[in-house]
Amino acid sequence: MFAQLPILVVAPIETVSEINALRAYAWTVATELGVSTTYATHSEYSVTDFAEVHVPFEVLASRRLTDLTPVVLMAEALGLQVPTYERQDPSAGAECVCGQMQTVRTVYGDDGTVWCASCVGTAVGCVHCGADPFDENMIIVEDREQTFMPVCRPCIDGARAEGIRLRTVTRQPAVSTA
Numbered sequence: 392m393f394a395q396l397p398i399l400v401v402a403p404i405e406t407v408s409e410i411n412a413l414r415a416y417a418w419t420v421a422t423e424l425g426v427s428t429t430y431a432t433h434s435e436y437s438v439t440d441f442a443e444v445h446v447p448f449e450v451l452a453s454r455r456l457t458d459l460t461p462v463v464l465m466a467e468a469l470g471l472q473v474p475t476y477e478r479q480d481p482s483a484g485a486e487c488v489c490g491q492m493q494t495v496r497t498v499y500g501d502d503g504t505v506w507c508a509s510c511v512g513t514a515v516g517c518v519h520c521g522a523d524p525f526d527e528n529m530i531i532v533e534d535r536e537q538t539f540m541p542v543c544r545p546c547i548d549g550a551r552a553e554g555i556r557l558r559t560v561t562r563q564p565a566v567s568t569a
C-alpha cells in the first residue's frame with residue numbers, strides 16, 4: 392500500500408495565479424483520487440517517480456509555450472510512457488453514490504453507477520499508516536515538497552507530537568484571478 396507512487400500535475404507556472412490554479416488542481420486530484428499528488432513548480436522531477444501525470448486540459452490549449460516546465464515534463468512522461476491524463480471535460484463531472492463530486496476522472500461501474508476512488512477501492516488511505524480511506528478523519532496535508540497527501544488524524548497528531556510541522560488543507564485552495 393505504501394508503494395503507491397504519487398501523481399504529478401503539470402501546468403504553466405509563470406504567474407502566481409497559474410501556480411495557485413495548479414496547486415488547487417493538485418489538491419482536487421489528491422482528494423478525489425485519494426493518492427499523494429505533487430504539483431510541479433520546476434522541471435527537475437523524474438517523471439518515473441510518479442504513477443501518472445495529470446494535465447489540466449486548458450494547458451494543452453495554451454496560447455503560448457514559453458513556459459517550458461510543463462512542456463518538458465509532459466514530453467518526458469510521454470517518452471517514458473508514464474500514463475498522462477488531461478483533465479476530463481467539466482460536463483463529465485458526476486457525483487459518486489457517497490456524495491463526492493468527481494471532476495478529475497469519473498469512473499462508472501457496469502450498471503452506470505459512479506464510483507469515487509474511496510468507494511471503488513483505489514484510494515490509498517493514510518499514506519503514513521494505511522488507515523482506511525473512509526476514515527472520516529482523513530485529512531489532506533501539504534508538505535514542503537509541494538505534495539498533497541491523505542493522512543489520518545492520529546498520524547497528524549503523532550507527527551505534531553514529534554515536532555513535525557504539517558499544513559492541513561481541508562478545502563480546495565482558492566484560485567486567484569489576479
Ligand SMILES: [Zn+2]
Nearest residue numbers: 487489507510
Ligand atoms: Zn464514493
Ligand SMILES: [Zn+2]
Nearest residue numbers: 517520543546
Ligand atoms: Zn495514519
